[in-house]
Amino acid sequence: MASSEIATSNVAAKKTRVKSGSRKARPRPITSASVGAVLRILRRASRGWDAPVLILMAAERRDPFRTLIGCILSLRTKDETTAVAAPRLFELGDTPDALLRITPGEIERVIYPVGFYRTKARVIQDICRDLLGKFGGRVPDEIDELLTLKGVGRKTANLVVTEAFGKPGICVDTHVHRISNRWSLVRTKTPEHTEAALRKVLPRRYWLEYNSLLVAFGQTICQPVSPWCSRCPMEHLCPRIGVAHSR
Secondary structure, three states: OOHHHHHHHHHHHHHHHHHHHHOOOOOOOOOOOOHHHHHHHHHHHHHHOOOOHHHHHHHHHOOHHHHHHHHHHHOOOOHHHHHHHHHHHHHHOOOHHHHHOOOHHHHHHHHOOOOOHHHHHHHHHHHHHHHHHHHOOOOOOOHHHHOOOOOOOHHHHHHHHHHHOOOOOOOOOHHHHHHHHHOOOOOOOOHHHHHHHHHHHOOHHHHHHHHHHHHHHHHHOOOOOOOOHHHOOOHHHOOOOOOOOOO
């Protein structure tokens, strides 16, 4: 073999070794068997994160009505905005009867600038009417009953059941949906499908804490675009499905 051919061959071999040696093996998908270890890591790390505002509100009073209405206010709204708007509203009234004695315009004024505040003012009063007409003013503790209230979807129903009543449920928002798929624990297209899939693969003992851990994790580290993988306490376990760029 000519010297030029040998040199070319050696360079190609070196490039191949560098490429294969630098390729980091992707961790295996998170499974029903391994998710407990992951959640233990997040549980320890979460002491330094801010808990989602609805979890704090529910923990403060365990009031199903406040939790329900707070969840409606929080939809498509930043936590810091909800944290200010909800107490202002509850100063005017924290029962279905009380909020129905207030005009929609007054509710709009006190909850502004939450997202879709005009629509939410009407939804809040619709919920109050449904609670009085169907359930004697009390908030039901069953998901199917909560779903009969105007404006209440599965995310809200699950949150009320888990946080206000301490009953098993899986609340799936965009953070839970994204991270569960990023871990490959589930492979789903929508939050609704994610809830159904998690009910099959997530051990029941983790249902209550799953939402609060993943929401706080998603807000601080495992963000939608360019997550902070360099800061992640479980980076070595994460298969990073769908992550194109990270920090």
